Amino acid sequence: MTGLTFLAALLPSALLLIYFIKKDRFPEPTHLLVKTFLFGVVSVVPIVILENCILTAVLPLSGTALKPLLTAFIVAGFSEELFKFLILHFFCAKKRDFDEPMDAVVYGVVASLGFACLENVLYVMNGGMWVAVVRSITAVPAHAAMGALMGYFYARQHFGEARRARLMSKALWVPILAHGIYDVFPMCISDGVVHPTEDVALTLILMSAWVAFIVWLFWSAVAISNEMRNTQSAR
Secondary structure, three states: OOHHHHHHHHHHHHHHHHHHHHHOOOOOOHHHHHHHHHHHHHOHHHHHHHHHHHHHHHHHHOOOOHHHHHHHHHHHHHHHHHHHHHHHHHOHHHOOOOOOHHHHHHHHHHHHHHHHHHHHHHHHHHHOHHHHHHHHOOHHHHHHHHHHHHHHHHHHHHOOOOOOHHHHHHHHHHHHHHHHHHHHHHHHHHOOOOOOOOOHHHHHHHHHHHHHHHHHHHHHHHHHHHHHHHOOOOO
8 A cells, every 4th residue: 555545545534524523613632532533443353243144144144135135234234333322432422522512412423533544544455546546435425424413313312401312222223224324325335236247227226226325325414413513512
């Protein structure tokens, strides 16, 4: 990996970190943001272990339409979002500075981008600059958006008058669902369920829906951050 390619792998996460952190009228302590980001980076290890364990059970389904669905929603979606949630719940939410709804969104995004940053570097090491470009407008923004979704529902439960378990569960299953929807199209391609050269019309339809979903997902994250920012009162 050249220096330029390595920079291209890091840049999307860095820019998104700056964007969402700056959305907070009352920025979080730098040391907590750094620790949250590093927890996201380190979470790659247990996530890969869990994914491989689940993948072993899914492998017999190779070649069937069920495999990309299980891989997208369970192997990737559940494993990755679970560990992001654990960071948010057991580390970030326990801190004294975690004191307003916007904080949940910021920390959710930071934890997600910690994971996404290392994942992106690993993918770009194997795929080069083209992979860096594609992932900079797809995978990395999607991870940030899933972190914002997680933070939004977590904030509603944590800071709401009625601490309903349903909202806490939404902080986990909504990002899992979004993650699975994001992953299912590329996994249909990689698993051979959809053949781009043979199923041209189907591929174009699915790709259009996939791009539209990414745009909607990130737009939702921006809307969430704006909504939370507007709830911040002057101190």
